[in-house]
Amino acid sequence: MAFSEYCPLDEKLLIDYIKGTPSLSSRIGNNFDDLVVKEVGDGNLNFVYVIVNSIGSMVVKQALPYIRSIGESWPMSKDRAYFEALALEKHGRLSPEHVPEVYHFDRTLSLIGMRYLEPPHIILRKGLIAGIEYPLLAEHMANYMAKTLFFTSLLFRTTSEHKRDVDKFCGNVELCRHTALVVFSDPYRVSQYNHWTAPYLDHDAKAVREDNLLKLEVAGLKSKFCETAQALIHGDLHTGSVMVSQESTQIIDPEFAFYGPIGFDVGAFLGNLMLAYFSQDGHADQANDRKAFKAWILKTIEESWNLFHDRFIALWDEHRNGPGEAYLPSIYDNSEVLLLAQKRYMADLFHDTLGFGSAKMIRRIVGVAHVEDIESISNVSKRASCERRALDFAKMILKERRKYEGITEVVAAIQQF
Amino acid sequence: MAFSEYCPLDEKLLIDYIKGTPSLSSRIGNNFDDLVVKEVGDGNLNFVYVIVNSIGSMVVKQALPYIRSIGESWPMSKDRAYFEALALEKHGRLSPEHVPEVYHFDRTLSLIGMRYLEPPHIILRKGLIAGIEYPLLAEHMANYMAKTLFFTSLLFRTTSEHKRDVDKFCGNVELCRHTALVVFSDPYRVSQYNHWTAPYLDHDAKAVREDNLLKLEVAGLKSKFCETAQALIHGDLHTGSVMVSQESTQIIDPEFAFYGPIGFDVGAFLGNLMLAYFSQDGHADQANDRKAFKAWILKTIEESWNLFHDRFIALWDEHRNGPGEAYLPSIYDNSEVLLLAQKRYMADLFHDTLGFGSAKMIRRIVGVAHVEDIESISNVSKRASCERRALDFAKMILKERRKYEGITEVVAAIQQF
Structure with a gap:
């Protein structure tokens, strides 16, 4: 599934996106019946969705083009998601035991699909x-x-x-x-x-x-x-x-x-x-x-x-x-x-x-x-x-x-x- | 005049090149009758041609893809000419009195046309x-x-x-x-x-x-x-x-x-x-x-x-x-x-x-x-x-x-x- 330009995903768009993205949908066995989706980001910097079902789980993180917490609107390149994905991959190869696995990266959407760090984390x-x-x-x-x-x-x-x-x-x-x-x-x-x-x-x-x-x-x-x-x-x-x-x-x-x-x-x-x-x-x-x-x-x-x-x-x-x-x-x-x-x-x-x-x-x-x-x-x-x-x-x-x-x-x- | 790929210019090609390049030919008043061309580079790193006629002058410098002076052949990216041109332009804007003017740069040929520093330099x-x-x-x-x-x-x-x-x-x-x-x-x-x-x-x-x-x-x-x-x-x-x-x-x-x-x-x-x-x-x-x-x-x-x-x-x-x-x-x-x-x-x-x-x-x-x-x-x-x-x-x-x-x-x- 490919977006031609950036747009922030809501829960419905997100589920459609996962359905159209094998590297993500496979994480939950392509099963969308018992899916629980929860937004856990503080909403200031990124959207962070936790997606869990009986088969598996993931986190989907999407960067917003600003930092809402600072001043009225402090713009901040959403391309930071690209550098985050790059660093997660590079550091992940060097220290896989301490860096969550990246499943998927979409530069257009500034979106990373990655391991959900389950409780008790x-x-x-x-x-x-x-x-x-x-x-x-x-x-x-x-x-x-x-x-x-x-x-x-x-x-x-x-x-x-x-x-x-x-x-x-x-x-x-x-x-x-x-x-x-x-x-x-x-x-x-x-x-x-x-x-x-x-x-x-x-x-x-x-x-x-x-x-x-x-x-x-x-x-x-x-x-x-x-x-x-x-x-x-x-x-x-x-x-x-x-x-x-x-x-x-x-x-x-x-x-x-x-x-x-x-x-x-x-x-x-x-x-x-x-x-x-x-x-x-x-x-x-x-x-x-x-x-x-x-x-x-x-x-x-x-x-x-x-x-x-x-x-x-x-x-x-x-x-x-x-x-x-x-x-x-x-x-x-x-x-x-x-x-x-x-x-x-x-x-x-x-x-x-x-x-x-x-x-x-x-x-x-x-x-x-x-x-x-x-x-x-x-x-x-x-x-x-x-x-x-x-x-x-x-x-x-x-x-x-x-x-x-x-x-x-x-x-x-x-x-x- | 545009070359589609790199080739070292001999004197004849060089003159054709200058003829086809207004930013260079204008330096010698588009006059090719009394042109004197001299290769003054040591031939180890670059070709350096001095081109003079009664109207004006220039230097044309072309990078070779190696350093002949070190060992049999020590390869050295000819793209260095690009960085040289970039630095000449940047430094030239900051200190024009001490940096020769660049007339022309051709990245394909790794070629710089620039001021000839005439004698007694x-x-x-x-x-x-x-x-x-x-x-x-x-x-x-x-x-x-x-x-x-x-x-x-x-x-x-x-x-x-x-x-x-x-x-x-x-x-x-x-x-x-x-x-x-x-x-x-x-x-x-x-x-x-x-x-x-x-x-x-x-x-x-x-x-x-x-x-x-x-x-x-x-x-x-x-x-x-x-x-x-x-x-x-x-x-x-x-x-x-x-x-x-x-x-x-x-x-x-x-x-x-x-x-x-x-x-x-x-x-x-x-x-x-x-x-x-x-x-x-x-x-x-x-x-x-x-x-x-x-x-x-x-x-x-x-x-x-x-x-x-x-x-x-x-x-x-x-x-x-x-x-x-x-x-x-x-x-x-x-x-x-x-x-x-x-x-x-x-x-x-x-x-x-x-x-x-x-x-x-x-x-x-x-x-x-x-x-x-x-x-x-x-x-x-x-x-x-x-x-x-x-x-x-x-x-x-x-x-x-x-x-x-x-x-x-x-x-x-x-x-x-």
Whole structure:
């Protein structure tokens, strides 16, 4: 079934579309009698339909040409669905255990048919708010990040393959532009889209806008984000882009994917775990003081980085004679130089991770889009106090990140903060 | 006149082609009676025809699909002519006084018709070998580099324009790959293409291949070259890509152009001036000890950087409220933060310049392609001695570059070396 131009599908059109698309209809055994269709998207960015019957299931996601949640109408290329499908396929081949399978993509309709992540999968952010521990989360995320990022970097690709792939994702320019704006720009200036817990954080928001050293560091990160094509990154790897159960971790929504700095992905994940940590005091009550859960979050931050680091290096060692052209084996031909190279690479990546992670924290407190971890704290004064601690910590890390040599020091700093 | 597929033009075909191409034939007043046609290319990379009559003149340059000078046949996409024409046009609009005008481009034939740089223009490298001073060289090069690099960077472009332009030049992948190989890889390993003044430099070449710290630094530069899209760079800005007279400085041959690190261009120019400096002792004779000329080269190195620095900053100041999105005026809204930002930007750029410049020096001594400044020293022992000094200096700078705060210190280090 082919549409000659874009139109948003309603439920009836959707079912007709599935009937006419074998790669989708086969998922439900071509059986439309006991079909249950449910729209589960928040309606702000995309339509997301869950389609289930007794035989099978799928999700159909269709991009809308705007972001309704921001301002009256913030247009946003619906072609992002193309880059999302491309990234799901590329990352899916590299880490199939953590990326949902794509069944079908229709560029005209900006429509992706993909695996339905059945219950008990929930959005990680919701689980963190509920205080649920996920014992395999760090390991799974470390695996996903190490594989998708290593295998799309020059550590595994030739310079020609790399440039051709960079080219493919240059078209995702609108979404990159959006990130550059909302993460690296708006929080540091007066913008109609910014908001914060007023009046509590009025002074704090102003202090961000007047912090020259902070703005200097943010400029460096913004340049790196806009100029550095290190690997195919997810581009929006916060805890809302991860679905989890006790056994499974699935990364969704890579519509912001492009060739960018690796630390932007790793930092997004760790920064959002830190936001979850700082929000816990707002969720503590007499039944649950959240102390154990806070300790688990810190452990997960530490393990996520350490396991990522170790997996990344293990992949590097394993493929040191592979196709990658950043460190040709004929040059980096002894263990001393290889160790030096790996140490420097990972130290730079660690500092990028801390920088991008803290920038992502700051923007969630004084920028346009906030996180439910914090927004769901109903006591406003308590919320503001959580936010201030998160903000102050993020500012400190952003400015001082090069002094930290390992994640253990950072976790210790969080605890002492 | 249109060819349906590529074919190398001989003189007869060329004249027919010009006859059928108004943008070219008009340059010589459509007069073919007193035409003088001369092939002046070295025949290794391109055909270059000079066409002159009593009315006007032009150069017609056609790319061949290989580099004959390297190995038996090193294929090299003739589509480089497309990127050369694109860069000539883009850079030409930004710095028309230093970039020859393009009259015509034919993608099928990989053919560019452009201004003939009439005598007394000669290749700068030849002038430096002859010991000729060019009093305006530093100022002209500083202007050219500041304008072409500033105006194609995020200091003047929006993030969207930038990404779209990066996209356009991603296709120049083969030439980028070539540079990555011959500049950052081959000199640091055994390669059939490497050569040096043997046996004098046998040990020195081996020492380069065994210097772990040097190889570590080179890896960082290679990554930056392959991953960082800072501005539209010329990509091969050595003294053989510059034509000069006492009054005029013209930059030619940007076939390696792509979005890369700014320091790669500035470093190429300064590094090649340093090679010229170190070669002078090999050209000294009783008639001319070259001392004054060496002093002039050092002064030119110093002025080139300092004037480039000042012009670049002046453009930044002038356009601080312009379209550039790296430092939005609403964020970088006070002179303190702007000054901090400029200082950091220029310090990073200076260290990149020294890094890339010294890598370019090293590859000209132990890599595949050498420079005539040094190759033309007929006394082999004298040549080896010049080369060793250049090589040792470049190695030192490459490893220690972050300790240098300004070009004056670097020039002092050259003198003391």
